[in-house]
Amino acid sequence: MNADPKTLHSLLADAPNRWGRWGPNDEIGALNFLGEREVRQGLAAIRQARTFTLGVPIATDRGDPVFPGRWPARHFMVADKAGFTAGHWHPLHGGLEFADDYVTGFAQAGTHCDALGHMWFDDTLWNGYPAASTNGGMTKAGIMPIAERGIVGRGVLLDIARFRGKAALGRGETITHHDLVECARAQGVEILPRSILMVRTGWVGALLGGRETITDTYWEPGLTFSLDLVRWFDAMEIPCLVTDTLANETTYEPDTGMMLVLHAALMRNLGIVFTEMAWLDDLAERAAADRQFDGLFCGSPAKVSKGTGGSINPVFIR
Known part of the structure; x- marks a missing residue:
């Protein structure tokens, strides 16, 4: 690798690129790998029929952690009992009262999937679509095709923190593909193709x-680039790559x-769908106890019209 490359270009x-592999109109990328066989592999991994939801709460009273430059989702009550008591609202015919609310925030707040066109360089998105196709909304490689397709297959949990004997990795701590393979070996689980x-x-x-906070010097841990990775x-x-980090x-x-x-390298060029900020701690605790690290992963982001991403609450069944 060049010791000091100046651009992503x-x-x-020399990195692999899958543009055109599934035709000039493809907008779901590597999700094309998830067919009937992969769904059946996920189903076959279910042994206890125990479910875990992997989404984090949003619009919490204490404020949600979000990537620097964004702000947490906000929640507002539009109708509640106090409104009926004050006479702002009146019961429906028959006597029903109701509560109603409004949530506003970034599409990439909380647990979410990125659209394949969410980030780019050289004025070109996934599959060669022009970056100008994002103007006013994602008309190409947005979240809608991913949401309509869904993400279902065999999921493999790789608990790198536990593998390294830590509650959590430190700021800027890196992970390579060799670490993933070694972690899987230590856990006794196989990373099959298309996992x-x-x-x-x-x-x-x-x-x-x-225990960690979002600051101006924010530098979270995670996978790090190499051509071999x-x-x-x-x-x-x-x-699909799912992690419990913001990016x-x-x-x-x-x-x-x-x-x-x-x-x-992975999303724009290879079409790998990123699912970020997943809640994996409860699943990891149970997996460490009974040594089962694979199962059926299933989920679909919200169908945000022309969206750059969509919230998701994946379900993992093992």
């Missing part, structure tokens, strides 16, 4: 618990200082 010049990878760092738990993801045909990768690359390189 030069850094990824949905669920990587636990403990970071969201640390943010929600107040990108080639491994390509060869393994990974359809699914370390914020800055230690070697180059570039920001969010894997959004370019």
